[in-house]
Amino acid sequence: MPSIGKKTATRMAFSILDYSDDEAQALIDAIADVKKNITGCPVCFGISEGGLCSVCTDDKRDSSVICVVEDYRAVVALERVRDYRGLYHVLHGVLSALEGVGTEKLRIKELTDRVNNSEINENIIATNPDIEGEATADYLFKLLMPMKLRISRLAYGMPVGGNLEYTDEGTLSRAISGRRDMNI
Amino acid sequence: MPSIGKKTATRMAFSILDYSDDEAQALIDAIADVKKNITGCPVCFGISEGGLCSVCTDDKRDSSVICVVEDYRAVVALERVRDYRGLYHVLHGVLSALEGVGTEKLRIKELTDRVNNSEINENIIATNPDIEGEATADYLFKLLMPMKLRISRLAYGMPVGGNLEYTDEGTLSRAISGRRDMNI
Numbered sequence: 001m002p003s004i005g006k007k008t009a010t011r012m013a014f015s016i017l018d019y020s021d022d023e024a025q026a027l028i029d030a031i032a033d034v035k036k037n038i039t040g041c042p043v044c045f046g047i048s049e050g051g052l053c054s055v056c057t058d059d060k061r062d063s064s065v066i067c068v069v070e071d072y073r074a075v076v077a078l079e080r081v082r083d084y085r086g087l088y089h090v091l092h093g094v095l096s097a098l099e100g101v102g103t104e105k106l107r108i109k110e111l112t113d114r115v116n117n118s119e120i121n122e123n124i125i126a127t128n129p130d131i132e133g134e135a136t137a138d139y140l141f142k143l144l145m146p147m148k149l150r151i152s153r154l155a156y157g158m159p160v161g162g163n164l165e166y167t168d169e170g171t172l173s174r175a176i177s178g179r180r181d182m183n184i
Numbered sequence: 185m186p187s188i189g190k191k192t193a194t195r196m197a198f199s200i201l202d203y204s205d206d207e208a209q210a211l212i213d214a215i216a217d218v219k220k221n222i223t224g225c226p227v228c229f230g231i232s233e234g235g236l237c238s239v240c241t242d243d244k245r246d247s248s249v250i251c252v253v254e255d256y257r258a259v260v261a262l263e264r265v266r267d268y269r270g271l272y273h274v275l276h277g278v279l280s281a282l283e284g285v286g287t288e289k290l291r292i293k294e295l296t297d298r299v300n301n302s303e304i305n306e307n308i309i310a311t312n313p314d315i316e317g318e319a320t321a322d323y324l325f326k327l328l329m330p331m332k333l334r335i336s337r338l339a340y341g342m343p344v345g346g347n348l349e350y351t352d353e354g355t356l357s358r359a360i361s362g363r364r365d366m367n368i
Contacts, residue, residue, distance in 0.1 A: 153363060175339045
């Protein structure tokens, strides 16, 4: 499990010995519950408790915009912001020659099917701004380009509250090249 | 001096006792040299060794673009990137009600004079993306707007190599609202 080392694992194992039977059963049930009831949404491949997820079933959301992300965690991060009101599409990874992840391991065909079969006006590609995320974004752009919809990418630049002095050169370079006209 | 506390200052003071006369004189000369020979550039108010600075005198640079920054350190950061080929204007601070910095304490009149008296096509406002930097950018925008030139601001968004999961909400919000169409 992430961030659990050998020592912590040992402490956790011993603590289970001190549990009452009821407490141990509650933990067992909780784990079984996750495996049984939390499934993937069959449309966006996000997390759901059986059937469509809470985003896909929310009719207040704009179903003409899809934001393509790498994993569940990105959905959680974007939902925290509350600005984004469209739907998601979770790829479950990024293209990576090094780790042998090709297009067939990601939910890419399902994405093109969605774009082909429903009225999508915009596809926001929100893979992470690192090498593999960029390569995946480029691949998706070339794939979706013939489908006549707006394809956009999250903005690169200075983080809010940042300082030029402590900003890395790659980010500064993007902040300069991506500068925007100021408006009233 | 920044990042020098009481203990370090004491150690530095004692180490000067151990200097030879020549070494002490070299340090004295170096400090005097900085004060005597390093002056402000009379045009952009950046650092120069007497007269115009190395950026203002470089005729390979694009004199129709001015990048407005808070301090010398921002100039150094932007020069490291090597993408920017225009000139600078160093404000020497930002507007701050809290610290009693008003427009008259900054090099703002000098900026409008430069814009009025030379052929400037674009003004990139590169104050830091924090509260005071933003307020200063807004002020400058309103001041320069009637002068018929392009006024732009560095891009806000995800830093290069960043990860959605660890990006603060303000930055994510800017990255979504500032998203850009992908091109070939």
